[in-house]
Amino acid sequence: MNQTDVAHLRRCIDLARTARADGNEPFGSILVGGDGAVLAELMNTCGSGDVTGHPELALAAWASLHITPTERETATLYTSCESCAMCAGGQVWAGIGRLVYALSGAQLGTLVPDGTPSLQLSSREVFDRSNVTITVEGPCDELAAEAFGVFDGYWPAP
Numbered sequence: 001m002n003q004t005d006v007a008h009l010r011r012c013i014d015l016a017r018t019a020r021a022d023g024n025e026p027f028g029s030i031l032v033g034g035d036g037a038v039l040a041e042l043m044n045t046c047g048s049g050d051v052t053g054h055p056e057l058a059l060a061a062w063a064s065l066h067i068t069p070t071e072r073e074t075a076t077l078y079t080s081c082e083s084c085a086m087c088a089g090g091q092v093w094a095g096i097g098r099l100v101y102a103l104s105g106a107q108l109g110t111l112v113p114d115g116t117p118s119l120q121l122s123s124r125e126v127f128d129r130s131n132v133t134i135t136v137e138g139p140c141d142e143l144a145a146e147a148f149g150v151f152d153g154y155w156p157a158p
Contacts, residue, residue: 001100001137001138001140004036005076005078005100005137005140006140006142006143008030008032008038008076008078008100009078009080009100009101009102009140009143009147010143010146011028011030011041011078012028012029012030012078012079012080012102013028013080013102013143013146013147013150014028015027015028015029015030015041015042015043015055015080016028016043016044016080016081016147016150017150018043019043019044019045019055020150020154022043022047023047024043024044024045024046024047024048024053025044025046025047025154026044026080026150026151026154027043027044027054027055027079027080027081028041028042028043028044028055028079028080029041029042029043029055029056029059029077029078029079029080030042030059030077030078030079031059031062031063031075031076031077031078031096032075032076032078033067033071033074033075034071034073034074034075039063039066039067039075040059040062040063040066041055042055042058042059042062043055045058052086054083054084054086054087055079056077056079056083056084056087056088056090056091057086057087057090059077059096060077060087060090060091060093060094060096061090061094063075063094063096064093064094069095072094072095072096072097073095073096073097074097075096075097075098076096076097076098076099076100077091077096077098077099077100078100078101079099079100079101079102080101080102080103080147080150081101081102081103081104081105081107081108081147082099082101082103082104082105082108082122082123082138082139083099083101083123084105084118084119084123085119085121085123085126086119087123088123088126088127089126091123091127091134092126092127092130092132092134095132096134097133097134097135098134098135098136098137099123099127099134099135099136099137099138100136100137100138100140101123101137101138101139101140102138102139102140102143102144102146102147103138103139103140103143103144103147103148104122104138104139105122105123106122107139107144107147107148108151111148111151111154111155112155113155113156116155123136124136
């Protein structure tokens with residue numbers, strides 16, 4: 001992970017803060033093309049009532065409609081927290097070649113209260129069971145405190 005990756009992850013964390021301020025779950029993601037250009041950025045929209053309103057899944061859908069398969073292979077999906085199994089599956093179907101995240105699903109799991117629906121399946125496990133090659137980098141230790149901070153007070157302490 002390089003400093004460009006860290007800068008993109010910081011933007012994802014900023015988007016997560018905005019999502020939370022807007023009444024959504026605090027997650028944010030951006031899609032960056034192989035040439036380094038930011039193609040799209042989204043925040044969680046679960047506050048609308050759509051429990052599948054994760055930004056990674058929406059970006060995979062956007063990519064499948066707006067960029068070629070070859071462009072998707074060289075693109076990177078950056079996200080404030082590791083993609084869940086649903087979103088990782090969307091990344092497989094879209095063929096986005098790289099995932100970089102700030103906080104791991106296991107790290108997030110230390111904050112989530114009992115009874116909250118979850119799938120204990122990492123993005124790496126989803127990708128490993130597919131026939132698509134996706135490079136994964138994360139978590140980002142440099143941004144751990146900042147990434148955890150987005151969740152301060154969001155859920156009651158477990």
